[in-house]
Structures are given as structure tokens and as C-alpha cells.
Amino acid sequence: MAANVTIATVARLANVSRQTVSNVLNAPDLVREETRARVRAAIEKLGYRANLAARQMRTGRSRLVAVRIDPVREGVETTVLDRFLHGLTDAAAVAGYRVMLYTATDDRTEISTYEDLLASYALDAFVLTHTHHGDSRTAWLADAGVPFTTFGRPWGDIDRHPWVDVDGAAGTGAATRHLLEQGHRRIGFLGWPQGSGVGDDRQHGWATAMREAGCDVTRLDRHTVDGLAEGEQVARDLLRLRQPPTALVCASDQLALGARRAADIPVIGFDDSPMAQISGLSSVRQPLGEAAAECMRLLSALLDKGFRDAPGPVLLKPDLILR
Amino acid sequence: MAANVTIATVARLANVSRQTVSNVLNAPDLVREETRARVRAAIEKLGYRANLAARQMRTGRSRLVAVRIDPVREGVETTVLDRFLHGLTDAAAVAGYRVMLYTATDDRTEISTYEDLLASYALDAFVLTHTHHGDSRTAWLADAGVPFTTFGRPWGDIDRHPWVDVDGAAGTGAATRHLLEQGHRRIGFLGWPQGSGVGDDRQHGWATAMREAGCDVTRLDRHTVDGLAEGEQVARDLLRLRQPPTALVCASDQLALGARRAADIPVIGFDDSPMAQISGLSSVRQPLGEAAAECMRLLSALLDKGFRDAPGPVLLKPDLILR
Numbered sequence: 349m350a351a352n353v354t355i356a357t358v359a360r361l362a363n364v365s366r367q368t369v370s371n372v373l374n375a376p377d378l379v380r381e382e383t384r385a386r387v388r389a390a391i392e393k394l395g396y397r398a399n400l401a402a403r404q405m406r407t408g409r410s411r412l413v414a415v416r417i418d419p420v421r422e423g424v425e426t427t428v429l430d431r432f433l434h435g436l437t438d439a440a441a442v443a444g445y446r447v448m449l450y451t452a453t454d455d456r457t458e459i460s461t462y463e464d465l466l467a468s469y470a471l472d473a474f475v476l477t478h479t480h481h482g483d484s485r486t487a488w489l490a491d492a493g494v495p496f497t498t499f500g501r502p503w504g505d506i507d508r509h510p511w512v513d514v515d516g517a518a519g520t521g522a523a524t525r526h527l528l529e530q531g532h533r534r535i536g537f538l539g540w541p542q543g544s545g546v547g548d549d550r551q552h553g554w555a556t557a558m559r560e561a562g563c564d565v566t567r568l569d570r571h572t573v574d575g576l577a578e579g580e581q582v583a584r585d586l587l588r589l590r591q592p593p594t595a596l597v598c599a600s601d602q603l604a605l606g607a608r609r610a611a612d613i614p615v616i617g618f619d620d621s622p623m624a625q626i627s628g629l630s631s632v633r634q635p636l637g638e639a640a641a642e643c644m645r646l647l648s649a650l651l652d653k654g655f656r657d658a659p660g661p662v663l664l665k666p667d668l669i670l671r
Numbered sequence: 672m673a674a675n676v677t678i679a680t681v682a683r684l685a686n687v688s689r690q691t692v693s694n695v696l697n698a699p700d701l702v703r704e705e706t707r708a709r710v711r712a713a714i715e716k717l718g719y720r721a722n723l724a725a726r727q728m729r730t731g732r733s734r735l736v737a738v739r740i741d742p743v744r745e746g747v748e749t750t751v752l753d754r755f756l757h758g759l760t761d762a763a764a765v766a767g768y769r770v771m772l773y774t775a776t777d778d779r780t781e782i783s784t785y786e787d788l789l790a791s792y793a794l795d796a797f798v799l800t801h802t803h804h805g806d807s808r809t810a811w812l813a814d815a816g817v818p819f820t821t822f823g824r825p826w827g828d829i830d831r832h833p834w835v836d837v838d839g840a841a842g843t844g845a846a847t848r849h850l851l852e853q854g855h856r857r858i859g860f861l862g863w864p865q866g867s868g869v870g871d872d873r874q875h876g877w878a879t880a881m882r883e884a885g886c887d888v889t890r891l892d893r894h895t896v897d898g899l900a901e902g903e904q905v906a907r908d909l910l911r912l913r914q915p916p917t918a919l920v921c922a923s924d925q926l927a928l929g930a931r932r933a934a935d936i937p938v939i940g941f942d943d944s945p946m947a948q949i950s951g952l953s954s955v956r957q958p959l960g961e962a963a964a965e966c967m968r969l970l971s972a973l974l975d976k977g978f979r980d981a982p983g984p985v986l987l988k989p990d991l992i993l994r
Contacts, residue, residue, distance in 0.1 A: 378776075411791065412771070417760050427945070430753040437740050437772045446792065448735070449760045449770045460689055463678060468734065469769065491701070576949065605949060622750070623949045626899065626928060 355442065362390035370442045413440060413647060414448045414465055415475040416458065427621050428634065429477055432499060435640030436475060443644050445472070455484045466494065473647050479503060479511070480545060497646045499639055501661065503545030510646040512639050512662045516546060516618075517553030519632035519666040520597050523616040524557035526668060527595045530614070533561075536586045536593030537569040538579055538603045547571075550599045550618060568593055572603070579606020587611050601631055620669050633667045685713035736763060736970060737771045737788055738798040739781065750944050751957065752800055755822060758963030759798060766967050768795070778807045789817065796970050802826060802834070803868060820969045822962055824984065826868030833969040835962050835985045839869060839941075840876030842955035842989035843920050846939040847880035849991060850918045853937070856884075859909045859916030860892040861902055861926045870894075873922045873941060891916055895926070902929020910934050924954055943992050956990045 355369045362369065364387060371378045372387040379387070415436060418429065437447050450465060452458035462485075465471055472495065476485060479500030489496045490508055501513040520537075527535050537554040540547035551569060558565045567589065570582035579602060586593055587610060595614040598604035601624040604617030608629070617624050620633035642662045649659045682689045687710060694701045695710040702710070738759060741752070760770045773788060775781035785808075788794055795818065799808060802823030812819045813831055824836040843860075850858050860877040863870035874892060881888045890912065893905035902925060909916055910933060918937040921927035924947040927940030931952070940947050943956035965985045972982045 417757055427750075430750075433772075434740055434774075437774050441774055446788070447772045449756075449772065451757075451760050451764055456690075460678070463689075465769070467678075622944065622946050626946045626950065 355444065358387065358390045358394055361394060362387045366442065410470045410472055411445045412448050412469060412471050413445050413473045413475055413644075414450055414469075414471050416452050416477055417449045418451065428619055428636065431636040432477070432640050435637035436643060438637070439641040439644040443648050445644070445647075458485055459488050462489065462492075462494070466492075472651055473497070475499060475643050475647070481543070495647065495650045497643050497650065499643055501545070501663075510650060510659055510661060512642040512646065512664070514634040514639060514664050514666050516549040516632075516666070517556065519618060519634075519668070520550045520553035520599075521557040522553075522666075522668040523597045523618075523630070523632055524554045525561075526670070527597065527614060527616070528557065528561045528563070530595075532595040532614070533563050534568065534591060534593045534595075535563070536583075536596045537565075537598070538582055538586075538596060538607055539569060539571050539599040540574060541571050547599055554597045574600050574602050576602055576606040576609070579603035580609045581606075583607035583610035601629060604629055604631070616668075624669075624671075628671045630668070630670045633669050635664050635666065639664055681710065681713045681717055684717060685710045733793045733795055734768050735771050735792060735794050736768050736796045736798055736967075737773055737792075737794050739775055739800055740772045741774065751942055751959065754959040755800070755963050758960035759966060761960070762964040762967040766971050768967070768970075781808055782811050785812065785815075785817070789815075795974060796820070798822060798966050798970070804866070818970065818973045820966050820973065822966055824868070824986075833973060833982055833984060835965040835969065835987070837957040837962060837987050837989050839872040839955075839989070840879065842941060842957075842991070843873045843876035843922075844880040845876075845989075845991040846920045846941075846953070846955055847877045848884075849993070850920065850937060850939070851880065851884045851886070853918075855918040855937070856886050857891065857914060857916045857918075858886070859906075859919045860888075860921070861905055861909075861919060861930055862892060862894050862922040863897060864894050870922055877920045897923050897925050899925055899929040899932070902926035903932045904929075906930035906933035924952060927952055927954070939991075947992075947994075951994045953991070953993045956992050958987050958989065962987055 355366050359366045359369045364383060368379060368383060369387055372384050415433065417433065440447050448469065448471065450461050452461055462474070474489060474494065474496040476496055476498040477500060479498050479502060481504045483502065486498065486502060486509060496509060498509065498511040499513070501511050502508065524535055535558060537551055539551045542548060555565050570586055572578040572582045579598065583596065583606065596607050598607060598615065598617050601617035601619050601621045604615045605623060605627055607615050615629065617629050617631040620631040624631040646659055646662070678689050678692045682692045685692065687706060691702060691706060692710055695707050738756065740756065763770050771792065771794065773784050775784055785797070797812060797817065797819040799819055799821040800823060802821045802825060804827045806825065809821065809825060809832055819832060821832065821834040822836065824834050825831070847858055858881060860874055862874045865871060878888050893909055895901040895905045902921065906919065906929065919930050921930060921938065921940050924940035924942050924944045927938045928946060928950055930938050938952065940952050940954040943954040947954040965987070969982055969985070
């Protein structure tokens with residue numbers, strides 16, 4: 349029995365894709381009987397299962413990766429990270445890992461949770477979310493020599509670790525260009541208070557697209573915390589301008605849906621939430637399944653090759669969903 | 672050596688912060704030599720790490736519970752189980768457990784995943800969701816002697832295990848009685864195809880409340896798969912009755928929001944999804960945080976006392992949220 353039997357080895361021997369092997373293991377009903385038999389024969393011949401346990405003991409790997417899930421808070425949208433989590437669990441299973449959850453409310457409690465988890469479960473790695481300016485968690489993990497990747501780039505810091513992110517500026521840029529193509533010249537932007545990496549990035553995409561089209565952006569942006577009422581209020585504020593905007597690009601679906609209460613003009617949101625889908629709101633959709641799969645790919649490479657040869661960061665393009 | 676030695680205990684004895692203890696364990700270079708020596712002495716005196724590992728070995732417990740998360744599918748609402756998962760992670764942490772995720776698409780793949788998980792991770796217990804008539808998973812786990820609880824009652828089967836559920840009939844009953852109090856006598860019901868435990872229970876709540884008020888329910892219910900378009904269609908169908916309903920109670924928010932497109936009459940949904948919140952739709956809200964906490968309470972009792980003395984089932988009342 350070879351030391352490096354993986355799903356890929358099984359796939360090669362059975363002459364099928366990795367996904368097919370994974371389906372045979374996890375969702376056999378999706379696979380034709382003949383193919384299933386061939387894959388099962390390959391698994392048996394290579395001793396795939398037995399090998400997994402042996403490899404775990406030899407390498408000292410638990411094949412467990414931990415990811416944070418937020419506490420339930422009334423009125424806080426968790427759809428984006430929940431969708432990421434579904435994708436991560438899928439991608440982890442294909443790569444032979446399992447996902448363990450933990451909750452945290454801030455960097456400090458999260459770091460003390462790392463200690464507990466590492467002491468109790470010999471985790472292989474962490475997938476961090478909620479990256480932000482001056483993030484003390486990534487420094488802690490790097491110093492402790494714990495493998496990790498982040499979904500979210502290291503805003504403002506040096507890239508000391510592999511990360512995956514979605515190009516928010518590309519998303520708001522595409523939304524803005526779509527409105528420009530419809531003939532709009534005064535397109536406003538509703539965003540979050542300045543200083544957050546994600547929020548500033550989304551504003552940057554709008555401003556850049558406007559300037560590239562030769563459009564003035566002066567006074568056309570407003571900033572507030574996320575929420576329907578907040579979106580409505582800042583939209584009303586913008587519409588009181590002597591030359592009000594004729595369309596809006598927003599940093600979130602909540603702001604966008606709030607804005608639609610204030611104005612009967614085209615509005616584009618961000619995140620393609622169920623609320624956007626049900627309300628017929630155009631929105632920017634993050635490829636969260638792909639982001640999760642990329643996180644697992646980076647982690648697998650990191651665990652196999654170490655930090656020095658870790659793969660570079662991955663920045664994914666979102667899709668503009670028009671309704 | 673006490674059973675409950677934690678980083679905090681070590682920190683107290685060494686008169687340093689938890690962070691410092693953590694640094695000594697994970698990044699000793701950050702700590703002055705004198706402090707390091709004091710912390711190491713405290714760790715040794717209390718047997719900190721050894722104790723945790725020893726306790727795990729003594730009890731044979733990994734302090735890991737596994738719960739299923741569905742694969743991402745376009746257009747499928749996962750909000751309810753996602754909210755349950757957030758609550759479960761919280762409740763598990765409080766009880767000293769962690770949550771591990773797995774995906775599955777049907778009973779058979781889920782059972783084969785149990786085998787993999789039990790072989791690789793020595794899990795303590797499972798929390799099952801998606802209980803249904805003729806559930807082969809609960810029988811498998813019971814036969815294998817694996818502790819588990821379900822969020823969802825054992826529809827139609829004998830109660831062989833502890834379970835937590837939300838009283839769906841109480842929810843639709845409360846919705847129906849609210850509409851009766853508003854003076855409605857012909858209240859329709861939009862539900863799922865008959866035969867599902869959850870769906871039939873929600874219909875039962877409506878029918879019972881109607882009969883108790885002396886109202887006829889003949890021909891006033893319609894059944895379809897979940898979805899906006901589907902809800903709209905069956906609502907149109909109901910409204911073509913010679914004596915159409917003047918209000919509707921629905922088994923889901925999607926059906927309810929679809930129905931609102933067909934008719935300008937009062938409609939009440941189920942699950943209080945973000946879509947309901949944004950659309951101003953009255954809905955029945957499941958106490959998912961409480962359900963998760965109850966699941967952990969049952970599991971803890973089960974693990975401490977065994978099946979024979981396991982606590983009885985828990986049926987929670989949902990809330991009617993009026994908008």
C-alpha cells in the first residue's frame with residue numbers, strides 16, 4: 349500500500365474525475381452503477397480507507413480544520429458566511445478533511461479559543477474569516493506556527509499567509525459600468541463608514557469606474573452602518589441634492605433595499621442575498637463555493653509543502669446578477 | 672490533580688494573564704525568561720496539558736459532536752438549519768464540546784459517513800436533523816450504540832431516543848386563531864405535498880384551530896412543493912373558489928410570499944426568514960437557539976447517564992411574529 353494514496357490516485361486508477369470518486373464516497377446515488385463498481389474496485393485495490401487512518405497516525409494529522417461561526421444575533425445577516433461554510437464542508441470532505449466550528453466575538457476571545465482548540469484537538473489548520481486592519485489573529489497563528497488561510501485578504505498588512513478573497517471593487521465596478529451603459533452619468537454610492545477594508549474596496553470600485561467614464565463623484569457617496577432604515581435615510585439625503593443621482597450602487601443588499609424605499613431609480617446591491625432574490629433586486633454575487641474550495645486547496649498545499657512554498661493568494665471575480 | 676484545570680487556573684497560580692500562559696505554550700520567545708519559568712512551574716504543578724489529555728483518555732471522550740450541513744443548492748433556503756447550527760456551536764462550547772460538520776444528501780450516504788467519522792475521530796455523539804418517516808439513520812445509530820439526539824421528532828416511529836422539536840401545529844394554530852380573531856371565517860392553508868411529518872403537522876394546526884372555531888375546512892387547503900411561483904399558483908387556484916378564502920396560513924415563507932403576489936389578503940408564513948422580515952410578512956418563528964441548547968442538554972445527560980436514564984423529549988412552542 350503506497351504512502352500517498354489520495355482521491356486523485358483512486359481517480360487515476362479508475363479513470364474518472366476526483367469529483368466522481370468523491371461522489372462514490374459521499375453520494376453514490378449520483379454515480380452510474382458501472383462507474384461506481386470501477387471506483388470501488390480501485391479504492392479496495394489501493395486500500396484507500398485503511399491508508400487514510402494510517403496516514404493520520406504517521407503524520408500526526410487530525411485532518412480537522414477549524415472555522416469560526418458567529419453567535420446568533422437578531423437582525424444580523426449571516427447568509428454570506430453560512431454559504432461559505434456549506435461550501436467549505438463540501439470541499440473539505442473531498443480533500444479528506446472535516447470542519448470543526450467555534451464561535452468568537454472578537455480577536456481576543458478568538459485567540460484564546462485557538463489555544464483551547466489546539467490543546468484539545470490537535471487541529472491541522474484554521475480558516476479565518478472577518479479579516480480586518482490590524483488583525484492580531486493572523487500574527488498570533490503565524491507566530492505559533494499554526495497553518496492557516498484566510499477568507500478575506502490581510503487588509504493593509506504584508507501578505508504573510510495564503511488567502512482567498514472576492515474582488516469587491518470589481519463587483520461594484522461592474523455594477524457601475526452597467527448603469528453607465530444604461531446612460532446614467534450621476535450614479536451615487538451607499539456604503540459603510542469609511543475605514544473598513546471590505547467597505548472601502550467596494551467604494552473604490554464605484555469611484556474608479558465613474559472616473560474612468562469621466563463622471564464626477566463629488567458628494568455622490570454616503571456612509572452609514574448596515575440596515576434597511578439606514579439605507580433609506582442616506583438615499584433620501586442624496587436625493588435632496590440639487591443634482592440628485594439617477595441610479596445607486598450599494599455596498600450591501602440591505603442598504604440597497606432601504607434605498608429603493610426612498611427612490612424609484614435603479615439600485616444595485618451586493619451579496620445576492622435571499623432578500624435580493626425575492627425583491628427582484630440586481631446584486632453582486634460572491635462565488636462562495638469557489639472561494640471555499642480555493643481555501644481548502646491552499647490549506648492542503650500548505651500542509652503538504654509548508655509555509656515557504658505555500659501558494660500565492662487567490663482573488664476571485666464576483667458576478668453581477670441583473671434582475 | 673483537579674479535573675477542571677484550564678489555562679485560567681494556570682494563569683491564576685502563576686499570577687499572569689491567560690494570554691501569557693498561551694504564549695508560553697505556543698510562542699515562548701515572546702515571554703521573559705523569568706515569567707516563562709513561573710508559568711511552566713504552574714503548568715507542571717497543575718498538570719495542565721497532561722490533565723486534559725488524560726481526562727479525554729480516561730473518559731474515552733473526544734468532546735466532539737457531529738452535525739450535518741447540507742450541500743449548497745441554488746434556490747434552497749437553509750436559513751433555519753443555519754440558525755440552529757449557530758446556536759448549537761454556542762451551546763456546545765458552553766457545555767465543553769465542539770461541533771464537527773459533515774455533508775450528506777440522503778440517509779444512505781449519511782450512514783456511510785457515520786462509519787467514516789466514527790472510525791477517524793472517535794466522536795462522542797451526533798445531532799441529527801431532517802428526521803422523517805422510516806428514518807434508517809436513527810435505527811443505525813441506536814443499533815451501533817452511538818449516543819445521539821435529533822432536532823426533529825421521530826415521525827411515526829416509537830420514541831427510542833431523546834429528541835427536541837418545535838411544535839409546528841402550535842405555530843399554524845396560533846396563526847389561524849389570530850386571523851379568526853380578526854373576523855376571518857374562511858381561512859385557507861397552503862402546504863407541502865402530504866406525507867411529510869413537518870408539513871402534515873403544520874396543516875394539522877390550521878385544521879384543528881378552524882374546527883375548534885366551528886369553521887369548515889373543506890377544499891380550503893392546497894399542496895405543492897416549496898417555492899414562490901408554486902405558492903402564487905396554488906393561491907390563485909384557491910381564489911377561484913366560488914367562496915374564496917379571505918386569509919391564508921402557509922407552511923413556509925416562500926409559499927406565503929408567492930401567495931401575496933396572487934392575492935391582496937392577509938397571509939401568514941412560517942419560519943420568519945430574512946425574506947419575511949424584509950417583506951413585512953407575518954410569520955411563525957422557531958426558537959432555534961433554545962432548540963440547540965436543549966439538544967446539547969439532552970446529549971450531555973445522555974453521555975453522563977446513558978440511554979436508560981436519558982431525559983425525555985422536548986417540544987418547544989414557536990412565536991407568532993405579527994407585522
